[in-house]
Amino acid sequence: MVYLRAVTVALALLAVIGLGSVQGLEVKVVTQTANPRPSGSDSIEIQAEVDGSSVSSVDLVYVINYGSEQSIPMSQSDGSGLYTATIPAAEATPGSMVRWYVKATDRSRNSARDPAYEDSEAQQYYGTVVEDPSFSASLPVVDLYCKDPRAPFDPSRDTAPQCSMLFDGEFYDNFSIRRKGQSSLNWPKPKFKISGNGQGKIFKVSPSAKRVKQVSFNSQWSEPGENTFMRETLAWETLRQMGVDYLTSYQTVVRLNGEYFGKFALGVDWTKDALRANGYSTDPPTPRFKSESGEFSNLRWDIPSNQVQFYYSQKNDDIGSSGDDALVQLGRGLAGGGSLPRSNYIFEWINLPKTINYMAAMTLMLNQDRCTKNYEIYLDPGFEQWSMLPWDVEGSFGIDRGLGGQPAADYCILACEQWNSPLFCDSDHPQDLAVTTPWGLITTQINPTTISAAGGPSNSGRKLLQVNNGGETSGTASNGAAEPGLSLPSQSAIPQDYNEDQTLKGPTLTGAPGTFNYLIDAILEVPRSRAMYMRRLRTLMDSFISTGKLQELVTAEYNIVREEAKKDAEKWGNPGDPDRGYEQLITEQLPIRKEQLFNQYSVGGDIPLIPSSRAADPSSLTIGSVSGGSDGYVEVRNNNEDAVDVSGWTLNGSGVSFKFIPGTVIPPQDSVYVAATSVKTFKQRGSGPRGGQGLFVVGPLNGTPDGSTSITISSS
Structure with missing residues (x-):
């Protein structure tokens, strides 16, 4: 028998967590989960404390999985307020979810229960999941239960609360779930997100982290090149060790309704707590926007305030649409259309240490999916400066071929200068191609004729701007090399008009040529900030590539995921193999990237952008x-x-x-x-x-x- 001792909680805390109390009758404490978890041969003893002068009955109501509720009376211990009842072992078979609440009734027929379940989004039960001795995993296990087993495949944003979860010793009940992603909606294996809804920040994802309202589970179904099944968590750990702003992310195994569901990368969103953990201020409230993908989510200057909502989502609930003007002013400032020239504006309004570190790390990892999406932009009220925050980093460690194969003919991520340049995301190195490719997502993004208004107001707004805008800003190549006297190709040099007001030169570029990032472009075109970025890139190259530290990170993550990745690939029919993915990173991606950064793009190379090493002095x-x-x-x-x-x-x-x-x-x-x-x-x-x-x-x-x-x- 698993015996669970109830813990008395102060009345003030009881009010916070919503325990039931009606007209002097109070169910104060109930056993919330079972630690250790019961086995299939264990009954589950539940204890509760009930306060009331005229208690007539106290009942334990329990349910196995999604069956019918069963009610059994609880016994009082020696005239005290402590009541006990036992869920029979025969009811709690291996792998089953067991949930319960306690209901007390007095002689006036008033009743109270714990959890109170005051509305449809509140916690309805406490619970646990019975151990399944036939199952084992080498990663943390998430026991997820949903009344509708297809719920993780449903992309609806407002699904009714219907799921429960046991994770790391805590049980969560009555939260919602939805499928997430854009191009990944076509994947056989879903990405999904769980949300506490009205319960708020209930999920604990690490001992040192604050609780969060939402948690994502990313499927890692498809990656550039051979599937490693680990690019996302590897990238977040690399960012953390490079001192870049980062979010908690690690590998898990998910069981759904008692059955193996797969290996998923757990991740969290940017929140106020996450911002503070990364050194930002959050008071008073200031704008924080997430790019929502597409060529117009790249901080261009000619998005009207009333169309910001089409291309960005405001993530600070305390700001709403009032921050749209601030984002428009940011775009104009980056283009030199404000009161300051570009060269002054970026030092005045951009947190350059954080942004440059972010840029350098993304370049070293060759994250090729970040110019027009997969980032957030935040205005820190303490600095009055904007910073770029990383998001959805699974495009890192990019490559354009299978193991031992040849680069793709067109979308050649690792092989072609457009993507592998340290200047990626500037106006000469946009993210997308100008021709249709076999990559469906890229085709959708870069070919305006394929964009349908059926996708909602965002797509409609993009079509409107594509009709009204066009043209290209010309520039004359000038310096920008690592050292004076070195020459650069025109697409890598700083244009002579870098400090002129770009808003006077016509509307912003559209289509594939417009898929660069205006913040990154400004930093890379201003000589002072370009020099800062190239020096930081060199530091990271010396610290992580020359020392072998980056390869050590890759190997460590591979050893973590290999066993479960193989199980996952078999479950979902994924043609990828973690062994081939790891081999490609170690024997192709990392060595090729090293050669590019240290030879092709450094002093003595064909495009000498990166300076030589510099000893700390x-x-x-x-x-x-x-x-x-x-x-x-x-x-x-x-x-x-x-x-x-x-x-x-x-x-x-x-x-x-x-x-x-x-x-x-x-x-x-x-x-x-x-x-x-x-x-x-x-x-x-x-x-x-x-x-x-x-x-x-x-x-x-x-x-x-x-x-x-x-x-x-x-x-x-």
Whole structure:
């Protein structure tokens, strides 16, 4: 018998979790799950505490799977408020879901129950899943139950709550589920998302993480090249180790209604808690948009405010549509159509360390599905700066062939300069092809004649803009190479008109040529920020490729997923093989990518964009001006002819300290200003270094400089 001791909970907590109470009758506590889980030979003992002066009956109501409810009386222990009943072992067979609630009634026929189940979206039962000794897995197991076994295949956004789940010792009940994705809707194996709906943030996905309202399970049915069954979780772990903003993601095995359903990558959404965990401020509420795919979700400047909803979803419920104007102004600023030239705007309004680190990591991993979708854009209220957040990273470690095969003739992700360039996502390296290809999704995105208004207002809006817009901005090639004196092909050089107002040159490009990202394009066309990005890329190359660390990450993830990936492929009839996928990464993708970055695109290569390695040398930097007070700062000066990556470096002085976040790079012959209080406060200074001057500003300092503080610089 599994014996479960009830835990008394304070009345204040009871109100929060919604336990039943009616006219002085209160079911205060009920056994919420079974730890350890019962086996098929175990009965399940349930205990509850009931308060009430005239209790006439207390009943345990239980249900096995989706059968009929059964009610049995609970016995009182020695005149106390503790009641006990047992679900017979014969009822709880291996692999079955057992759910229950406790109902108390007094002599006036008032009744209360726990869980209270106050509305259709509330928790209806507590429960557990009986151990199945015939089943084993090498990954965390999610026991998912849905009244409709086809629920994970249903893409409806508002399915009625109908599912329950046991995961990591916690039982969740009466939540909704829907199929997710766009092109993946045609996959035999679904991606799906579960939502707590009215219950709010109920799901716990890791011991250190806050609870979340929604959890995704990605099927990893199809990947570029050989299927590795791990690209998504591998990419998130790589981003984490590179210091890029990241979300929790790991591999699981899902059982549906007691039967094996497959291996899925668990993931979560960007939320306020996730933003705070990655170092952002969330108060007061500010806009956060998710790109909704297609060429018009790329921060172009000529999307009217009333059409933002067609191409982006506002993810901050406290903002709604009021943030649309801010997104439009971002697009215009990136194009130089605001009050500042592009070269000043990106230093004023973009969190460059975070964005450059994101860009460099995506380039190293060759994520080819990120220019017009699979990102969010967030305006941090503490910095008053926008950052790019990664999303849906399963397109990472891109390749364009089967193991031992030849590159695709047209969509040659790894082989062709359009995609493998460090300048991918700028205006000369768009995401999509200008011709129809065998890749259905790409064909849909790049061929306007195939877009149907049947897809909803988003597609209708795209068609409207495709009719009204067109044309191409011409530019003259100029410098942008890793070192002075090196020449670049025109499609890799900085155009001479990079700092001119692009909004005066005609409407934005449409079709395949328009599938670049306007934020990335601005950073790569401004010489100062391009130098910062290329230096950070070089740092990551040296830290992760030269050392073999990236290959170690690949091997570690392969060892985690291999066994379950093979089971999954057999279950779903996936032609992929994790062994072939791993072999292709190790023997083709990683070596080819290494050759490209270190040879083709570095000094001495055909397209010399990436600088040579640079040893960490704090003595090459100097402390410039220091200003005291709440709007003070410390200037760190780089007098070198090349950019210096100071990620992880520290400043220390009397009463002050600071650590530079990953992605912080000081441009050549330039400075970074570390604000005493905040970047926002620094921008509001009335004299001296201040906002609008295109200065590179980070912060805040720990402590306040007094203007005469002696400060030293140390490398990590």
